Amino acid sequence: MQTIRSQVYRFSRDNEPCARVAPGEVLVFSTLDCFSNRLTDEGVTMATLDYGYDVANPAAGPVYVEGAEPGDVLVVDVYDIAVADEGTIATDDHCGPLHEGMPYATKKVPIRDGYALFNEVRIPVRPMIGVIGCAPDGPDVIDGYVGSHGGNMDNRLIGAGTRLHLPVRVPGALLQMGDVHAAMGDAEICGTGIEIPARITVRVSLLKGFVLNWPVLETADRWYVNACGQEYDEACKAASAELHRLLSQQTGWSRADVYMYMSVQCDLELNQACKPCAVPLSLRFGAPKLSQFPPLIPVPSTIVR
Numbered sequence: 001m002q003t004i005r006s007q008v009y010r011f012s013r014d015n016e017p018c019a020r021v022a023p024g025e026v027l028v029f030s031t032l033d034c035f036s037n038r039l040t041d042e043g044v045t046m047a048t049l050d051y052g053y054d055v056a057n058p059a060a061g062p063v064y065v066e067g068a069e070p071g072d073v074l075v076v077d078v079y080d081i082a083v084a085d086e087g088t089i090a091t092d093d094h095c096g097p098l099h100e101g102m103p104y105a106t107k108k109v110p111i112r113d114g115y116a117l118f119n120e121v122r123i124p125v126r127p128m129i130g131v132i133g134c135a136p137d138g139p140d141v142i143d144g145y146v147g148s149h150g151g152n153m154d155n156r157l158i159g160a161g162t163r164l165h166l167p168v169r170v171p172g173a174l175l176q177m178g179d180v181h182a183a184m185g186d187a188e189i190c191g192t193g194i195e196i197p198a199r200i201t202v203r204v205s206l207l208k209g210f211v212l213n214w215p216v217l218e219t220a221d222r223w224y225v226n227a228c229g230q231e232y233d234e235a236c237k238a239a240s241a242e243l244h245r246l247l248s249q250q251t252g253w254s255r256a257d258v259y260m261y262m263s264v265q266c267d268l269e270l271n272q273a274c275k276p277c278a279v280p281l282s283l284r285f286g287a288p289k290l291s292q293f294p295p296l297i298p299v300p301s302t303i304v305r
Contacts, residue, residue: 003028003199007036007058007178011133011149012140013170017064020172023206023300026079029060031178033195034130034144039088039106046092047104057143057152059131061176065204068173073207074134074166075300076175080201081127081160085111087182087196095191096274102190109182109194116182116194123183129158129200130179130193133215137169143178146228146272146282150215153226153282154193154272156184163218165207165297175204187273205300214242216297223287223296226271228280236268239285250293262287 004027006018021027033039034057038049068074089107093099107118115122131143133150146152150166158164166173177200184193217224225243229235243266247258262285271282287296 001026001028003030004060004063005030007032007060008062008176009055009058009143010140011135011143011151011176013135013137013174014140015062015135015174017062017172017174020064020066021204022066023204026201026203027063029177029200029202031060031180031198031200032058033088033197034179034192035088035090035195037197039090042106042108045104045106046090057131057179059143059176059178062135062174063176063204064172064174065206066172068168068206069171070137070169071209071211072168073210073212073297074168074173074175075205075207076132076164076166077203077205078129078158078160078162078164078200079203081129081180082199083111083125083127083180083182084197087111087116087194089190089194090192091190095277096189098190099276111182111196125182126156127159127198128156128181128184129177130154130181132158132164132177133175134166134168135170135174144279146280148214148227152179152272152279153215153228154184154188155217155224155226155282155284156181156186156271157219157224157284158217161220165212165216165218167212167215187270189274191274191277207298207300210298212297214238216246217284218297221289223289224284226282226284228282230280232281235281235283239268239283243285243287246296247287250290250296
């Protein structure tokens with residue numbers, strides 16, 4: 001089992017792979033927090049930190065997956081996320097709906113016995129991967145941003161026991177991940193969750209020749225299309241179109257029937273919406289699993305059930 005420690009700050013087809021693996025292999029990604037572990041105590045805030053988007057949200061990787069080609073899907077099974085014993089939350093004066101007049105502040109949050117200790121409140125630790133994706137086939141994308149390649153989706157459901165399907169855009173896929181949160185609410189309203197270093201254990205598999213335009217998360221009972229846009233309507237339209245396409249392909253129903261079904265059975269939920277912010281709004285559109293039909297996305301042959 002390889003451990004991936006190299007850190008990069010952009011998703012890029014030009015990033016040099018730090019490891020090469022075959023489909024079916026298990027890997028451990030060793031990650032820093034989104035501040036590159038630089039908010040060392042509560043006396044250090046984002047006001048004095050050189051926190052440009054080109055040095056934030058480091059991701060471990062990238063990893064070259066043998067046989068991955070444009071037009072394939074990289075499948076990532078998340079087995080475990082082990083977090084450190086202390087996390088960090090921070091605010092600034094330019095991110096989130098209450099940013100005006102909000103002071104810069106840093107809060108250190110101890111992690112004890114499965115809980116984060118926030119003042120008098122014990123918050124259950126539910127580790128999630130904020131940044132995960134493959135390299136785009138166009139311009140580089142800074143790790144703190146999100147796109148159809150994945151990136152900073154900040155979907156709090158991407159945790160242990162889930163399976164993420166990522167579009168492959170370049171040879172080898174170039175998988176990278178980081179920005180783990182010990183806990184986060186939908187929308188990540190102040191711009192940070194409980195940011196924390198972690199060790200992420202995953203298995204990578206390959207689905208050949210399956211068209212996927214946006215990342216899709218699979219949980220025990222649902223499928224979630226993850227999409228983004230600078231404004232809500234753009235993100236909503238992108239997620240709706242991809243979920244509609246996949247459900248139409250799965251069920252064979254008419255366009256109108258699928259649209260109506262989405263309206264009564266599918267849920268549109270925010271991932272990250274700390275506007276105003278330069279980072280696009282990220283959301284997920286979830287559909288129940290349907291036992292009457294084949295899976296929304298086929299299971300790769302390297303996965304044994």
